[in-house]
Amino acid sequence: MQEDIVAQETCGIFYEYNTAGHRIKRHYDCQPVPNDDNVPMEDWEDWQVLNFPDGPSEGGKFADNQDSTIQVSFQPLDITVSPNPTAGNINISVPSSDIISHYHLKDATGKSILKGNIFSRSHHLNLSDLPAGIYFLIVYHGNLKEGFKIVKH
Known part of the structure; x- marks a missing residue:
């Protein structure tokens, strides 16, 4: 089953200042935008600094960008790895055999152990x-990938 979910948001980096004008907080935040248009990636706006009249020295907030559109598409993979934990053997199941798939097993330090x-x-x-x-097992299925933590007894 393939499912596409598209979310549109306005995102930006926000700064908060105390009354002395010192930056006390920086955070990234996104808000949903009521927009039915699917804006292509090449039309997304560049980041810019917005200047508010009250300014940061008076406790004002400003954002690097308040008007960018982000589209998120989720395509759930139907890959399973079992049994986990294991005493030695695992089975990897992928959704279809007509798409090129491969795996990469790494230890806890990131060292490559097995590929196939x-x-x-x-x-x-x-x-x-x-x-x-x-x-850590990474299964690549076409241009998508999914990671699994494997515990071996």
């Missing part, structure tokens, strides 16, 4: 030669 291709919807991976510990 996935040629069918279900792939068996033997971890029994590896010491007990925490590993």
Whole structure:
């Protein structure tokens, strides 16, 4: 199942100042925008500084940008890894075998342990030669990827 969710927001970096004019807080914030138009990425506005009349020395706030549109598209992957935790063997299941898939296993320090291709919807991976510990498995399916934390006893 493929699902697209599009959210439009106005985002910016906001600064807050105390009465002495010292910046006391900087935060990034987004607010939903009622906009039915899907604005292409190339039409997004550049960041700019907005000057408010009361200014920062009087406790005012200003933003780097209050008028940019962000579109977010989520495509949930149907990749499963089981069993987890494992004593040595895991199975990787991908949504379809007609899309190129591969995996990359790393240890807790980020060192590459195993790499390989996935040629069918279900792939068996033997971890029994590896010491007990925490590993990170990244499964690439087409141009998408999903990460899994694997615990080996």
